[in-house]
Amino acid sequence: MKLSREQVRHVAALAHLGLTEEEEARVQEQLSAILEAMEMLRELDTADVEPTSHAVSEVAGWREDDVRPSLLSEESLGNAPARVGTSFAVPRILE
Amino acid sequence: MELVDLSMLELSRKLTAREASSVEAVRASLARIGKLDARVKAFLRVDEEGALAAAAASDARRKSGAARGPLDGVPVALKDLFCTEGLATTAGSRILEGFVPPYDATAVRRLRQGGLPLLGKTNMDEFAMGSSTENSGYFASRNPWDLSRSPGGSSGGSAAAVSARMAFGALGTDTGGSIRQPAALTGTVGLKPTYGRVSRYGVVAFASSLDQVGPFARTVSDVAALLGILAGHDPCDATSSTHAVPDYLGTVEEGVKGLRLGMPREYFELQGLDGEVRAAVEAAARAFEKLGASLVPLSLPHTKYALATYYLVAPAEASSNLARYDGVRYGLRVPARGLREMYAGTRDRGFGAEVKRRILLGTYALSAGYYDAYYLKAQKVRTLIKQDFEAAWRQVDAVVSPTSPTPAFRIGEKVDDPLAMYANDVFTLPCNLAGLPGMSLPCGFTRSGLPIGLQILGKHFDEATVLRVGRAFERAHDFVRAPPLGEA
Numbered sequence: 347m348k349l350s351r352e353q354v355r356h357v358a359a360l361a362h363l364g365l366t367e368e369e370e371a372r373v374q375e376q377l378s379a380i381l382e383a384m385e386m387l388r389e390l391d392t393a394d395v396e397p398t399s400h401a402v403s404e405v406a407g408w409r410e411d412d413v414r415p416s417l418l419s420e421e422s423l424g425n426a427p428a429r430v431g432t433s434f435a436v437p438r439i440l441e
Numbered sequence: 442m443e444l445v446d447l448s449m450l451e452l453s454r455k456l457t458a459r460e461a462s463s464v465e466a467v468r469a470s471l472a473r474i475g476k477l478d479a480r481v482k483a484f485l486r487v488d489e490e491g492a493l494a495a496a497a498a499s500d501a502r503r504k505s506g507a508a509r510g511p512l513d514g515v516p517v518a519l520k521d522l523f524c525t526e527g528l529a530t531t532a533g534s535r536i537l538e539g540f541v542p543p544y545d546a547t548a549v550r551r552l553r554q555g556g557l558p559l560l561g562k563t564n565m566d567e568f569a570m571g572s573s574t575e576n577s578g579y580f581a582s583r584n585p586w587d588l589s590r591s592p593g594g595s596s597g598g599s600a601a602a603v604s605a606r607m608a609f610g611a612l613g614t615d616t617g618g619s620i621r622q623p624a625a626l627t628g629t630v631g632l633k634p635t636y637g638r639v640s641r642y643g644v645v646a647f648a649s650s651l652d653q654v655g656p657f658a659r660t661v662s663d664v665a666a667l668l669g670i671l672a673g674h675d676p677c678d679a680t681s682s683t684h685a686v687p688d689y690l691g692t693v694e695e696g697v698k699g700l701r702l703g704m705p706r707e708y709f710e711l712q713g714l715d716g717e718v719r720a721a722v723e724a725a726a727r728a729f730e731k732l733g734a735s736l737v738p739l740s741l742p743h744t745k746y747a748l749a750t751y752y753l754v755a756p757a758e759a760s761s762n763l764a765r766y767d768g769v770r771y772g773l774r775v776p777a778r779g780l781r782e783m784y785a786g787t788r789d790r791g792f793g794a795e796v797k798r799r800i801l802l803g804t805y806a807l808s809a810g811y812y813d814a815y816y817l818k819a820q821k822v823r824t825l826i827k828q829d830f831e832a833a834w835r836q837v838d839a840v841v842s843p844t845s846p847t848p849a850f851r852i853g854e855k856v857d858d859p860l861a862m863y864a865n866d867v868f869t870l871p872c873n874l875a876g877l878p879g880m881s882l883p884c885g886f887t888r889s890g891l892p893i894g895l896q897i898l899g900k901h902f903d904e905a906t907v908l909r910v911g912r913a914f915e916r917a918h919d920f921v922r923a924p925p926l927g928e929a
Contacts, residue, residue: 354801361760361804362767363797364785376859377802383860384749387818390825397820398827400650401876402636402901404682421543427774434769437780 348378444469445606446923449515449663452609456503456514463496463503463514466609467558470516474560474607477926482582483592483602485521487561488528492516495558502556511666511690513556518608520599521562522569523549523654524643532645533565533595535578536791537772546643547675548612548654555670560608563598567793568763569619569647571595572865575856576795583852584627585924586891590849593623593865596657600627603657604924610658610667614644616651617751618845618869621881624657625844625894628883628922630911631657632664635902636876637682639668640675648758649680651751651873659921661882661912665689668904684902692905697913698733700906702726703837707744708868715847721885721893722843725914729841732913737837741829744871746822751870752863753806753819759796760803766791798859827875834900839910842868844881844894868896878904882911883920890925 354374358365365373419432428435444466447455455461471489478484499514508514524530524542531537545553552559566576574582574597582597584590585605592601596613600623603611613620615633624631632655639654646652656667669689675681704726709719726736768774768787775786792800806815833840845865855862872879877898884895895914899907915921 349805353805357801357805357808360808361800362764362781362784362788363792363800364782364789365797366789369797373798373801376798377805379860380752380798380802381805384753384815387746387749387753387822390743390746390822392818392821392825395821395824397817398823398874399820400636400680401823401827401874402682404637404680404684407683409676417543422770424543425540425771427768427772436769437776437778437783439780 349374349381445473448660449512449609449658450666452515453511463499463558464493466514467492467496467516470560470608477605477607480583480588481585481601481605482580483563483598483605483607484561485531485564485579485598486529488559491528492558492560499556499558509554509556510670512670514558515609516558516560517552518560518563518599518602518611519549520565520596520613522565522614522645523612525549525562528562530562533567533577533579534791535773536766540771544643547640547677548671549643551670563602563611565598566595567796568645569595569614569616570759570795570799572622572862573856574598575852576793578793581852584849585926586628587849589851591626591852593626593849595619597623599657600624600629600631603629603659605926606923610656610663612654613657614652614654615873616647617755617873618866620655620657621869621879621896622845622865624881626849626892628892628920628924629657629659630661630664630880630882631655632668632880632904633872633878634668634672634904635878637680638902638904639671640678640681642675642677646762648755649762650758651755661908661915662690662693665693665908687905689905689908693908693912695909696732697729697910700734700839700910701737701837702729702734702910703737703739703833703840705739705741705744705840705842707741708842711846711867713846713864714843717887718843718847718893722895725884725895726841728914728917732917739833739837739840741833741871743822743825743829747826747871747874748863748867750819750822750826751874753815754823756799756803757806757816758803760800760807763800823874826871830875830877839906840898842896844868844896848887848891848893872898876901878907880907880911882915884914885920
């Protein structure tokens, strides 16, 4: 499967990755080669096979819905690149 | 024999007998790091102060007869994927440079509660994506057996630290072979437990249906002792199992008499399997026969599809897990006028080439119009791979194989060819896809002196048998050696 430059740009936008022109070219070539190698899965008939999302499926148990200590807001905000009061600050999204 | 040459349990006996102190052991490790790590480059960060304080506390406990278990006072290292309260944690990525977690991972908390001093954080491929540590955002680690070669990855720093005797043991994580492959390439023992056996709370996530935490050490018994500390249910990790934790050390010496060991044809007939690796693993298999096990030829017919399956499932999950690195709450932020520009600029500068490649591959495999053809298809083939093993367990108690198709490769040799790099994982990936426990231990050396790894796979939650099989081999054929690092 050969990816077009358009497809690379679309996927990069979905993934919020800004790619340089040079990166786009390299990614196009490498992803195309990888996807081509993945084509081998098509030779298997899986029409009647159930997908596996987790190999060991254990039903998660229930626990009491009780109040427990959690991180203080100062601890949660300790690594914030920018903050305003007790909030994370980001560029304005509404004018 | 120097203190650093002792196994964890040997050191433990000396600590119990008061022939050595934990502070002495930590100082010996720190001295070794100081002497060698400029060349090996196993550590991203050494926590001298924290390790010495923990050692002093351990010595005080031993003095008052209140030791917290067999490994109280034995210093270990942590892959930089584990959150450590107050100590920077980067996952090998520039996007997390300077991130200081406000809490400990459960595995780290369990080590602290067991009294083990933590020496520092080891180098790794960025976000555990890679097989050589060359994808670290900081520097490449070196193989102590040949400094021009890679120690493997992604837990290459942990493996190199244990191999070079800078740490008595270490923690790693294994999503597609990231404990077992570096263990094989550095002549150490590394165990990936059953999916769900060890809590992943506080471990930076890569591919959540595959990731598992596990120990490195120089002997199988040390690995058994570490697993005993790590294993068990954690209410903070919904995928952690409530399955009872057996006494691994209590059964590790039971030998292999009467056990049936499977040899999967597809593993031994792989094109690209190095001749010396194959010979050493076949010799190990014959050794098991001498020890009373029977060898059973097996077929795991879907083995050849594991690589393609893994490299769709893991990147898909990674693309979702890594969406959180957006410059908002922690880590790098590249300022921009708009929010989307900030996301894209931050992620473009913060992530390395392999991480971007996998995010893009995963995003593509999950995107509208391609989901069924790629992601869903891979999950269905995953079922077939899992069923191969379910059939095998009706005939055998464990499976033996090479861990890695080749011994350690040169730094730079494969870094620009993703498919060649991915092919390193061909024997380790099926185990993760099927959720099984797997261990690598040394089973010989090449003529040029590079270690060779033997892989042992077991049934779900049957780490005890995997460890027993490994220990039986180790007892008969001890390949624990110190690498030729000189005393420069």
